[in-house]
Amino acid sequence: DAGKSGYDHYMLKEINEQPLALRQCLRERVSELERTITVDELADLERRGPVQFVACGTSYHAALYGARLLREQGIPAQCFLASEYDARSIPITDETLVVGVTQSGETADTMSALRGANQAGATTLALTNVVGSSAARECNYVMYIRAGPEIGVAATKTFVSQQAALAMLSGVLSETHSSELIRRLRRLPDQLQQVLDESAVREIASTYVDADAYFFIGRGYNAPVALEGALKMKEITYKHAEGFAAGELKHGPLALVTEETPVFALITGPNAAKTLGNVKEVEARGAPVIAVTDQPELVEQYATHVLEVPAAGRRLTPILANVQLQLLSYWVANELGRSIDKPRNLAKSVTVE
Numbered sequence: 001d002a003g004k005s006g007y008d009h010y011m012l013k014e015i016n017e018q019p020l021a022l023r024q025c026l027r028e029r030v031s032e033l034e035r036t037i038t039v040d041e042l043a044d045l046e047r048r049g050p051v052q053f054v055a056c057g058t059s060y061h062a063a064l065y066g067a068r069l070l071r072e073q074g075i076p077a078q079c080f081l082a083s084e085y086d087a088r089s090i091p092i093t094d095e096t097l098v099v100g101v102t103q104s105g106e107t108a109d110t111m112s113a114l115r116g117a118n119q120a121g122a123t124t125l126a127l128t129n130v131v132g133s134s135a136a137r138e139c140n141y142v143m144y145i146r147a148g149p150e151i152g153v154a155a156t157k158t159f160v161s162q163q164a165a166l167a168m169l170s171g172v173l174s175e176t177h178s179s180e181l182i183r184r185l186r187r188l189p190d191q192l193q194q195v196l197d198e199s200a201v202r203e204i205a206s207t208y209v210d211a212d213a214y215f216f217i218g219r220g221y222n223a224p225v226a227l228e229g230a231l232k233m234k235e236i237t238y239k240h241a242e243g244f245a246a247g248e249l250k251h252g253p254l255a256l257v258t259e260e261t262p263v264f265a266l267i268t269g270p271n272a273a274k275t276l277g278n279v280k281e282v283e284a285r286g287a288p289v290i291a292v293t294d295q296p297e298l299v300e301q302y303a304t305h306v307l308e309v310p311a312a313g314r315r316l317t318p319i320l321a322n323v324q325l326q327l328l329s330y331w332v333a334n335e336l337g338r339s340i341d342k343p344r345n346l347a348k349s350v351t352v353e
């Protein structure tokens with residue numbers, strides 16, 4: 001218990017450590033003064049061709065987010081579940097960069113994908129938390145996310161650190177040093193602290209603890225956050241939860257929406273109005289809508305509850321929105337008396353394929 005620093009669970013401690021984890025991740029890499037993003041470990045990495053991400057679980061959601069960041073910078077980037085990646089059946093040249101996103105650096109599926117990529121002649125990069133891990137040793141390059149040890153099985157602070165590391169990677173690989181991104185990254189730890197200090201999600205968790213199922217929707221950079229919100233809910237509460245790209249809701253999942261299924265809608269950035277359209281569809285079916293937003297005045301009229309997050313730009317606000325969903329799952333699981341740090345059937349690091 002000593003390791004929990006007074007928190008009931010490692011998960012809550014690690015959620016609260018996120019501002020520190022972010023500061024560590026950004027330290028000496030993002031300079032507002034010099035307007036540069038520098039990752040020492042990647043100093044001699046030259047990207048010429050496309051980027052392929054391989055990852056599992058929460059790290060896969062970070063990879064989806066990262067691939068989108070790269071594409072926005074003009075870099076062709078694809079994302080693969082590591083267990084579905086077959087280096088022999090997709091185009092790989094010596095110009096391909098394959099990035100393994102893995103907190104532990106030990107996940108068997110990710111290791112196998114990285115080995116296959118190396119054999120196929122790609123350049124490989126491990127984005128990991130663990131110094132000297134198998135992934136770090138397997139790859140040509142390694143970028144550490146510096147989150148510090150994570151004990152809770154459900155990944156929290158490592159996800160946030162992966163997202164920040166991927167934002168920096170997008171700057172390094174595209175050789176663009178957007179002063180806006182730099183400024184926003186520097187502010188992010190304080191803004192995350194603000195979410196932790198002001199979150200009203202505990203009461204909402206309590207209100208919906210008996211729900212039949214939980215749905216999460218988001219567009220663009222929020223789409224992977226919706227998937228992650230649902231995964232976290234499943235992992236630690238054992239309740240049915242699903243995440244969707246907001247636009248997909250009407251292509252099937254809407255049939256599942258009832259008065260007993262709260263829908264958590266991530267409504268931030270320039271896509272807000274479009275996602276609001278999906279919220280109206282849900283509302284018409286009588287489902288409670290909980291909006292996680294940086295634009296409360298826009299959504300107030302349509303949402304049953306509003307969870308506010310500070311505005312950090314279209315790319316980074318979803319990182320803050322995710323924190324509300326981590327806390328949501330935590331408080332639902334806590335109320336249900338679940339084994340939060342060690343959920344049934346799950347392992348921190350899965351070393352079998």
Ligand code: G6P
Nearest residue numbers: 057058059102103104107155347
């Ligand atoms: C396990 C953990 C997940 C994690 C996944 C990938 O399933 O329970 O929380 O996201 O492995 O782990 P990695 O260490 O590769 O990021």
